[in-house]
């Protein structure tokens with residue numbers, strides 16, 4: 001890693017890599033430390049106070065150890081709860097990932113939008129508030145998929161994808177009502193864009209899959225300003241400069257596998 005301060009990208013597992021690839025594309029020379037809380041994965045079913053406390057303490061330790069210039073919470077499930085406490089506790093910018101409900105409401109033509117997320121994200125006030133503010137006239141179907149993030153983890157680790165299980169997880173997103181069909185599905189968990197090719201292949205009908213990662217990368221670039229473009233581009237083309245797991249597990253495999261996804 002160069003001497004420049006990195007950006008810390010945090011998720012419960014490998015999902016945040018869907019955000020990293022967009023950051024890399026936009027800010028190729030920015031050093032990135034990736035941290036996965038694999039001990040507590042999946043975050044989707046964790047009780048709210050446990051999740052808040054865990055993220056606050058882990059991210060606090062990571063910030064103290066790596067002195068990043070900004071933190072990206074590349075996890076919807078965590079962002080819907082921890083953005084405010086983290087912003088209050090840290091002096092560096094914190095960029096979050098929240099369900100792309102506003103763009104979905106702008107893009108839909110049929111007025112039927114589904115939000116595909118973890119069970120945690122679909123029951124948060126944060127999500128309900130986004131719907132009230134930005135999509136009051138859109139029929140939103142909230143789908144809390146219990147096994148999808150795990151399928152993405154195993155797929156990225158090199159296991160074959162169980163497409164029947166994948167279809168079971170996404171089926172409730174496909175709604176037909178009064179002759180209209182869902183035409184937009186919000187990928188409201190960072191793990192899901194890692195499965196996008198398969199999602200397109202097995203979907204009951206074609207829809208727009210909304211991945212918020214490009215917008216998160218643009219937001220980070222905006223927050224960093226000129227600082228984001230520091231130093232030479234990463235010479236070896238690896239997606240992250242350092243990958244850490246809360247279990248201490250070696251995540252080098254993760255960066256290697258990710259480059260061809």
Ligand code: DGL
Nearest residue numbers: 015042043044076077190
């Ligand atoms: N990648 C995470 C998200 O964006 C959560 C996956 C999980 O831990 O359940 O919500």
